[in-house]
Every structure is written in structure tokens, then in C-alpha cells.
Amino acid sequence: MSEIVAKAESFVTELLENQLDPRFQYHNLRHTQRVVKSTKELLNFYNLGDTENEKLLLAAWFHDTGYTKGTQNHEETSCAIVSQFLKEHKYNPEDLTQICAWIMATKRYHEPSNLHEEIIRDADASHFAKKSYWETTDFLKEELRELGLADYSGKEWRDINIKMFRNEHQFYTEYAKENWEEGKERNLKQLVKEKKTEKEIAKKEALKAKYKSESPDRGIQTLFRVTLKNHLTLSDIADTKANILLSVNAIIISVALSNLIPKLDNPSNAYLIVPTGIFITFSVVSMILAVLATRPNVTSGQFTKKDVEDKKVNLLFFGNFHKMSLADYEWAIQELVKDKEYIYSSLTKDLYFLGLVLNRKYKILRSTYTIFIIGIVISVIAFAISFHFFGGTDRI
Secondary structure, three states, rough: OOHHHHHHHHHHHHHHHHOOOOOOOOOOOOHHHHHHHHHHHHHHHHHOHHHHHHHHHHHHOOHHHHHHHOOHHHHHHHHHHHHHHHOOOOOHHHHHHHHHHHHHHOOOOOOOOOHHHHHHHHHHHHHHOOOHHHHHHHHHHHHHOOEEEOOOOHHHHHHHHHHHHHHOOOOHHHHHHHHHHHHHHHHHHHHHHHHHHHHHHHHHHHHHHHHHHHHHHHHHHHHHHHHHHHHHHHHHHHHHHHHHHHHHHHHHHHHHHHHHHHHOOOOHHHHHHHHHHHHHHHEEEEEEEHHHHOOOOOOOOOOOOHHHOOOOOOOOOHHOOOOOOHHHHHHHHHHHHHHHHHHHHHHHHHHHHHHHHHHHOOOOOOOHHHHHHHHHHHHHHHHHHHHHHHHOOOOO
């Protein structure tokens, strides 16, 4: 590295670190260093000589220093900065003119007229071919937003980049075409793939939304699903209530058999026979009714092909098919799913008969709770009367 290039590196590094607006997340020292590195890669291939290499490296170091003064005409500002720097170091004026021309060649839409301009333009856009392109392009998008120049959505920014890759940008040097073009195409394919994937997802979501809004079946299915679930929940509640009554009455009878009944053979406790009998009788009746509320009905478990063809059998209830062979049941289900009306008819029957079962359970449970309450009240009254009228008499 020549002495002037080393001084330029120190000057530009200090300038961009201290005087560049931090909102420049792309056009900053990191970008400049990347351009210088790519310029060196191209120069190593073309071997233009020390003087030409030096001038191109100076152009690479200073090409974006104008951003320290703002975004407008930053190439001209960069030329002014490099001119002042090189004049202070007694640099050849003719070489300075060439350096400024190469900096101006980095303007957008400029068509290079010689190899030097091709090198600086390819180095400036080398990130298109790098794996770091995705991070770099995000920095540029964020920079534009923070500077108030443009605020693109992710989709808009991707489309702009695809357009840039396809219609605007090209590598000019043979080295870049041979070594960098493949990386650029790989990044372009990824951009196109993301766009295609997003379109497919959007299309699927649109179809899904359309199906939800236009399909009446969805509402019908929800109706059956919610109603059947509610019925099953009510059935579980009824079974739980019956089990509570069974447990309570079982405990009552156990206590009566172990503590109360053995004392009745004593003539002095004869007055307890009637209230005890009432107490146990009501408890036994309550238990019987609780068992009847949860007692399952036995069904035939068989159907004929004619039943299926006539749509008279509900294939969704196990009690109608538990004795059938697997082959017959598979055939019946295949016939069922062919006919949407048959499916809804089966669901309706399932719902209807489940409602009948619930009606029976809750009627019996209501009677059971009523009898249990009446039994408790009558038993307590009977015990109270017995104790009051007979409890104080002389016992034999």
C-alpha cells in the first residue's frame, strides 16, 4: 500500500466515524471498506500498475465521503473533499482529475466508458453477489426510512430489488461477470422465491377466507359440534350427580347397618324401628333411582344393508353397529360419506336420541333428589317424634 493510500484510509476512516450522520446505516465506513476490498480484488486480476492502482484505491476510499455533507449531489461533494485532501499532499492535478472522474462514475445510471470506471462501478455494487447482501439491503432500506427519503414495505422493497437485479444493474468487467455473476443470480433467485412463496401463501389465505365466508357447511358443522359437545357435557353432569347420590346413600345405609340397626333388637329401643325403617327405605329408593338414571340401555348392535340404503340406521352411534363385522361397517361408512344429506341426517338422529337419553336421566334425577330430600325430612321428623314421645319412657 502506497503512503498516500494509507493516509487516505486514516483520513476517510476518521471522517466517516466522526462526521457522518448515524442514520446512514448503509453508506458508511463499512460500505466504503467493502468497496475498497472489492476494488483490490479486481486490481489484483487486471494488474494496471502501481500508479493506476493507487488512483483507483483513492477513488474507492473517497467515493462516498460526500454523504458527510448530505445526500444531495454527494458525488460532487466527494470530489471536493478528495481534491482538498490531495492538494494538501501536493498530488498531481492531472491524476486528481482522473480520480474525480472515477468517483463521478459511481453515479446511478452512469455508463462506464473505460476499464477504470467499470472497476469502480463493479466494486461499488459487489454486494449484490455476496452472501451478506441480505443484511446489506436491510441496512439500505432502514437508511432510506430514517433519512425520510422513502419508507418501503417488505414486499415493495423486495420488488424494487428484483427490478434492480433484472433491469438496471449489470457487472461490466469480465472478472466480475465470471466470478460474481453467479452469486448475484443466486440472490436474485432467492428474492423471486420469496415473492412466489408470499404469493402462494396470500392465494391460499384468500381461498381459505373465501371458503369460510361462502361455505354454509362450516356453520352447520359448528352447530352440530357445539350442540353435541353441550349434550355430552350435560350427560357427564347427570352421571356425576347420580354418583353423588349413590355415594351419600351408601354411606347412610352403611352407618345405619353398623350403628343403628344392631340396637333395635333391644326392647328399650323399639321406638326407633319406625323412623329407622323410613330412613333406610328412602335411602334405598334414592339409590335405586340413581342407578336407573345411569343404567345403559342394551341395543341390538346390528343393521342390514337395506337399513343403510334406506338411511334408517344411525352409523355414528356404537349401539347400532357393535355386533357388525369390520367389513360391513366400512362399507356402510363409505355409503354414508357419499351422501352429505345422510351425514347430516345421522348427526341429527344422534343429537335427537342423545336428547331423549338426557331427558330420561334428568327426570329420574329430579325424582331422586326430591325423594332423597323428602326422605331426609320425614326421617328427621320421625326420629324427633319418637324421641319426644317414647325416648323418655322406662326401658325394660
